[in-house]
Amino acid sequence: MIRSIFILFLLLCSCYKPDKELPIFGRKKIIQKTINGLVISDTVDHRVSDFTLINQDGDTVTNRSFQNDIYIADFFFTTCPTICPVMKSNLLKIHDHFIDNKNIKFLSHTINPEYDKVDILNQYSKNLGVNSNKWHFVTGDISYIHDIAKKSYMVTAMEDSNEPGGFLHSGTFLLVDGERRIRGVYDGTDESEISKIKKKIDWLLPDTQILLFQAWDQIPYDQVSPSKQTQIERLETLNSLINNQSKKIILTTVNSIIQKVIPLSLIHI
Numbered sequence: 280m281i282r283s284i285f286i287l288f289l290l291l292c293s294c295y296k297p298d299k300e301l302p303i304f305g306r307k308k309i310i311q312k313t314i315n316g317l318v319i320s321d322t323v324d325h326r327v328s329d330f331t332l333i334n335q336d337g338d339t340v341t342n343r344s345f346q347n348d349i350y351i352a353d354f355f356f357t358t359c360p361t362i363c364p365v366m367k368s369n370l371l372k373i374h375d376h377f378i379d380n381k382n383i384k385f386l387s388h389t390i391n392p393e394y395d396k397v398d399i400l401n402q403y404s405k406n407l408g409v410n411s412n413k414w415h416f417v418t419g420d421i422s423y424i425h426d427i428a429k430k431s432y433m434v435t436a437m438e439d440s441n442e443p444g445g446f447l448h449s450g451t452f453l454l455v456d457g458e459r460r461i462r463g464v465y466d467g468t469d470e471s472e473i474s475k476i477k478k479k480i481d482w483l484l485p486d487t488q489i490l491l492f493q494a495w496d497q498i499p500y501d502q503v504s505p506s507k508q509t510q511i512e513r514l515e516t517l518n519s520l521i522n523n524q525s526k527k528i529i530l531t532t533v534n535s536i537i538q539k540v541i542p543l544s545l546i547h548i
Contacts, residue, residue, distance in 0.1 A: 303460050307322040354389075358391070373480075385409075389417070390437075452472070491530050491531070
């Protein structure tokens with residue numbers, strides 16, 4: 280039992296973020312501001328510019344729709360015969376992984392808005408099994424969207440009759456933080472990038488997560504097993520402690536701490 284308590288103590292004490300910060304992509308801008316009559320030069324990070332687009336439900340989507348949220352942006356079109364289906368399959372896996380986190384969202388821009396109207400995007404999102412509460416598929420003026428791709432996200436999106444489907448575009452997933460800074464650039468066609476994106480999103484999430492580690496809900500020696508729900512919740516908390524290095528607060532009791540836990544090698548949900 281002492282060994283179990285010691286293992287749990289080590290788990291609680293080992294929750295930290297990596298020392299190395301995520302990069303901030305894009306060229307910094309030099310600005311001048313006046314403070315107490317003095318003109319001072321300063322640098323600011325590249326940020327996604329203000330935008331106004333229409334999503335699959337016909338609702339207006341702006342940069343404010345993602346205020347303080349982390350989101351992944353990409354560019355596609357519904358009739359794309361090459362990389363788009365692979366990209367959406369990979370992005371859907373990330374979406375499903377963070378389905379319960381309201382601070383993680385997704386923004387897919389069509390680069391063929393003349394065809395991808397609201398009704399087309401609405402059906403496309405339904406086919407994927409997602410909705411606009413978490414994943415926006417947006418349309419608008421074609422030049423406007425292509426300009427957003429180039430200037431805000433620094434990726435390719437353009438008409439090209441020599442390309443399959445008539446468009447040339449990047450297969451990139453762009454990870455954007457709550458301050459509209461691009462913090463990660465990933466190959467959306469490479470399934471191995473999914474785990475990297477998940478880890479980087481975890482890094483960007485708020486420092487402290489609150490977890491519940493409750494005691495078994497039965498009297499000692501009554502020869503009754505703990506409820507299935509209690510067992511699941513205990514295992515989920517232990518799994519999170521092992522596999523997620525973000526800072527955590529554990530809500531527990533003395534009884535819960537002194538109760539045995541299974542070996543670390545068996546804790547994997």
